[in-house]
Amino acid sequence: MGLKAGIRADKYQLSKTFKLAPRVSLAYQTSENAQLSVAYGDFYQKANSDILRFNNAISPENAKHYILNYQYANSGRILRLEAYRKNYDDLAKFDTDMPQLTSNYNSNGNGFAQGIDIFFRDNKSIKNVDYWLSYSYLDTERNFRNFPTTAQPTFTNTHNISAVGRYWIGNWQSQVGFSYTFASGRPFNNPNTDQFLAEKQKVSIV
Numbered sequence: 001m002g003l004k005a006g007i008r009a010d011k012y013q014l015s016k017t018f019k020l021a022p023r024v025s026l027a028y029q030t031s032e033n034a035q036l037s038v039a040y041g042d043f044y045q046k047a048n049s050d051i052l053r054f055n056n057a058i059s060p061e062n063a064k065h066y067i068l069n070y071q072y073a074n075s076g077r078i079l080r081l082e083a084y085r086k087n088y089d090d091l092a093k094f095d096t097d098m099p100q101l102t103s104n105y106n107s108n109g110n111g112f113a114q115g116i117d118i119f120f121r122d123n124k125s126i127k128n129v130d131y132w133l134s135y136s137y138l139d140t141e142r143n144f145r146n147f148p149t150t151a152q153p154t155f156t157n158t159h160n161i162s163a164v165g166r167y168w169i170g171n172w173q174s175q176v177g178f179s180y181t182f183a184s185g186r187p188f189n190n191p192n193t194d195q196f197l198a199e200k201q202k203v204s205i206v
Contacts, residue, residue: 002027010044014056019044033074041065047092051099059107062089076124086113091144098146111142111150131165151197152187159184 005024012019025039044060051058064087072079091109096102121132138158143150161182168175185201193199 001029010060012044012046012060014046014052015059016057017059019060019062034070034072037067037069037071039065039067039069041067051092051094051105054099054101054103055105058092058105059090061091061107061109063087064089076122078119078121080117080119082117084113084115084117088112088142088144091142093144094146096146109142109144109147111140111144113138113140113156115139128168128170129165130168131163134160134162136160147196149196154186154188154197157184157186 003024003026006022008021008023010019010021011017021042021044023039023041025037027035027037029035041064043063043065045063046052046060047058066085068083070079070081088109088111090107091111092105092107093109094103094105099105115136115138118135119132120134121130123130136159138156138160140156141150141152159182161180163180164177165179166175166177182203184203187197188199188201189197190199
């Protein structure tokens with residue numbers, strides 16, 4: 001069993017604030033080839049520069065991370081499972097389409113992100129073949145920037161799948177490969193409806 005703990009101190013000169021961010025992680029080896037770990041972290045960052053250029057006194061934004069991780073590695077095979085939750089507070093908000101000098105700013109924004117990540121890689125089961133698979137699920141909503149209500153941000157999507165494989169041809173001293181990715185649609189604002197970010201783009205497959 002291993003324990004790591006620490007604390008980070010940040011002073012933000014523009015907003016004249018001082019923040020302490022504790023972080024801790026605990027790892028337990030469940031078997032010779034497997035490990036289970038949990039972690040907590042408190043993080044702060046200053047608001048984006050497009051906001052600070054008009055209001056440099058706004059408070060730093062906060063995120064609290066909770067992570068549960070399991071990893072198994074043996075004989076060329078790796079399995080990694082991770083579940084997480086992130087809580088966001090003190091997010092910067094403004095009341096215009098874009099940040100500008102006449103905007104009203106505050107730090108009342110909030111949100112969350114939670115999900116799972118799965119990764120598996122195997123280069124032993126099939127001769128001369130190395131492949132890996134990954135899947136991620138994300139459930140997130142925020143009320144920040146100029147959002148009128150809590151919604152899923154446009155830069156996020158819910159499902160992502162990736163598959164990559166390589167086959168080594170010894171006689172040719174070369175390899176061939178393939179890849180496949182799938183991404184569910186991201187939200188967007190449809191001006192023909194009165195719902196905010198209620199529509200989804202088409203899925204992306206490569």
